[in-house]
Amino acid sequence: MSKEKLSNIVIGLVLIIIGSYIFLENFGLIQFEFGFISWPIALLLPALGFHIAFFLSGMRKDLAGLLVPGGILLVLSLHFYLEILTNFQYSDYTWPTFLLAPAFGLFELWFFGYRNRGLLIPVGILTILALIFFAQAWLSFAAKLWPLVLIFVGIFILFNRNKDSKDPTISSD
Template sequence: MKTKPANAITGLIFVITGMFILLANLEIIPMPRASVAWPAFILLPAVGFHAGFFLSGRKRELAGLLVPGGILLVISLLFFFETATSFSYSGHTWPVYLLAPAFGLFELWYFGKREKGLLIPISILTGIAVFSWGEMLMSAVGRLWPVIFILIGVYLLFGRRKAKGID
C-alpha cells in the first residue's frame, strides 16, 4: 500500500516530535523551556508546508503551500530571535511582519508559474519594510546631519582652488 505524501509528512513530524520528547524525558537531551521554545510550534507547520511541496516533486500546482509556509517560517525565525533577546529589539524588527507575506508570495512566484502580477504585492511589502528600516536608520543618524555642513564648509575653506589664468 502506497503512503500519501500528506500522511508521510504528518507521520514524520510525529516521529521526530516523539523522539525529541522521549530523549528529553530520559534526560538524554535538555528540554527547552516553553518560554523559549514556543516559536517551534510556528516553525513545525512551516516545515510541514515546505515538506509537502518539495516531497510532491515540486509540482507547480502545489506551490500555494509555500505561501503559508513562507509566512510561518519568517515569523517563527523572528520570534526565535525576539525570545532570545527578550523582545528588546522589537521596536526595530517590526518590518519583518511585512516581509513575511512578501517572502511567502516570493516563494509562490519563484516555484510556481512566475506570474508577474505576484511581483506587485511582493515589491510593495518589501519596499515598505525597507523604507521603514531606512527611516529608522535616518532618525538614528538624523542628529548627525550638521556634519554635512561642516564637511562642505571645510571643503570650501581648504579645498583645492584653481587660480584663474595660472597653470
C-alpha cells in the first residue's frame, strides 16, 4: 500500500471518528464522565490527524502544509483544555495564545518543509506580538499584587527592632 493511500485512510478514519463522536454526543446518545471538557477534542483529533498523516507520509516536504492547520488546531485545543480546566478565569491573560497558534503552525511548516526564510517573518511577528501581550497581561496581574509590599514592610517594621536603641516606652527606673 502506498504512503499516500495510508495517509488518506488515516485522515478518513479520523474524520469519521470525530463526526461520529460529535453526532452521538449532540443527540445525547453518548456522554462521557468528563463531558464538560470534551468539546476541545473536536480540535485535537483533526490536529493529531494532520500530524499523523504528515509523519506517515514519510515526512515528505511537499506535504508539510498539513502541519499548518495541524499546528494551529493543536495549540488551540490545548489552550481550550487549559481554559476549561481553570473555568476561563485566566482568559484575560492567556488570549495571546491565539497569536501563537498560527505562528506554531507556520513554524512547523518551515521546520519540516523547505525552510523558506520568508515563513520566519510572520512566525517572528506573531511570536513577538504574543510575547508582548503576554508580558502586558501578566504585568497588569502583577500590578494587583503591590499591596503585598505594604504588608511585608509593615511586618518588617513591627518585628525588626534595632537592639542598640532603647524603646522609649520602657523606663529603666
